């Protein structure tokens with residue numbers, strides 16, 4: 506059983522300076538008591554690092570990146586804890602959304618001067634699958650709307666978490 510907070514807290518400290526350099530306001534909403542999840546700490550760190558790195562990278566100066574814990578959902582009769590990573594960035598157009606988890610795929614807006622290998626989300630997807638989690642992406646379909654992207658990662662609660670034990 507893993508406490509998501511124990512993985513996220515140190516990661517946020519090391520990522521804070523990257524956000525500051527780009528004048529991005531990095532906020533985390535982390536409740537005190539959470540149920541533990543089934544996860545591999547190292548894999549979870551890699552997943553969160555990639556998603557927060559993307560959120561900062563694809564959000565222009567002055568924007569916001571927010572991470573939230575403490576969300577619970579029952580999907581197909583299984584209980585999951587959610588991790589929300591939300592930014593006020595460029596958003597992901599519909600035609601890109603179907604491909605962003607593919608190896609080496611880079612979005613249209615990323616082809617310009619934002620560099621990368623297109624591997625981050627493919628690795629994220631593999632790791633989330635290995636942990637028997639679920640990953641979802643949300644972005645407004647209408648580019649005229651307030652843009653931005655949300656990723657949700659759902660991880661199954663541990664036995665202790667299912668029994669209502671908080672850590």
Ligand code: ATP
Nearest residue numbers: 559560563596605611612615621622623624625626
């Ligand atoms: P790498 O992570 O290897 O440095 P990358 O960031 O391009 O490169 P992925 O992390 O796999 O690769 O992301 C794939 C594509 O998805 C990106 O090229 C970008 O177009 C899009 N994308 C990912 N996260 C976001 C986000 N938060 N906002 C907007 N677009 C995003």
Ligand code: MG
Nearest residue numbers: 559621625626
């Ligand atoms: Mg990336």
